[in-house]
Amino acid sequence: MNNAGIVIGIVIVALVIRRQLRTRPVHGKGGVVLLGVLGVLGVVALAFGVVSVVKEHAPGTVTVALLAASFLAAAGFGVARARMVTVWRAPEGRMLRTGAPAAMVLWLASLAVHIGLGEWIDHTTRAGLLGASTLHLYLAVTLAVQDLLVRRRAASVA
Template identity: 55%
Template sequence: MHNTNGGATLVLALVVVGLVIRQQLRTRPVRRYGSLITPAVLGVLGAAGITFGVASVVKYHPLTTLPVVLLVASLAVAAAFGMARARTVRIWRDPQGEVLRKGTAATTGLWLASVAAHIGLGLWIDHAAGAGLLGTASVYAYLAIGLGTQNLLVRERAKGQP
């Protein structure tokens, strides 16, 4: 089965990842709620993507347990990468008392490893499903969980800044 939506989804996802990484490397304030807006938007897109992915699989045959287990595992991997990246973000208080954050080279490396892990897991999910685009379509949920986890932990770390 050939589906061009998978390629378009992948290109769009890579653009989103590039923008997220670019944003991570900028010095910016640690916000109480603002850091959760992007993960929330990605979460909505992720829910839609997973729904689309499941529909693309069941259109051809029943969805089995293995792709679902792999999907859940991939989302756990996203959270684990988010936890690891949160530790690499530099946090400090500026002279005016505002708490700032900035990703490091390690943050970027972990983002790239995270993307590679999702691509591998996505291919495995789609292979296990036997049809459809569940692995590819889950990229936004993967990003939402990873970025949301990272941002929540960075906010927690920022609370401890003298």
């Protein structure tokens, strides 16, 4: 991953962390919009990454396994962070949530894992584009898993 990609990743994660540490409604529409945007950007970026690699040679089994491991790690971090989210019913009846400050450590670890796996993926392809192209989709997966689990927990409290 190049320096610009690392900086963009850090800025995106910083904005997401800031958002998650604030108290906000569980069933807000902003999360769904964010997931949709990240998902679409992620699929498009991944497609361009795959096309750029395929021009040189087909990705090998190790590359595909590392891509899968990256998205499994994203899901795992989403599960761990969801457990750190406090969910409660406000006096007016709506469900609220806020993330624990300790979740910042998981976000930083998640970013480090993504960067490391991205570098490894790029090393296996010798093209240097595929690993970096997964950032948006990685964020979409980790946020979707976290959001799904938090919403499910809020529904059980309601």
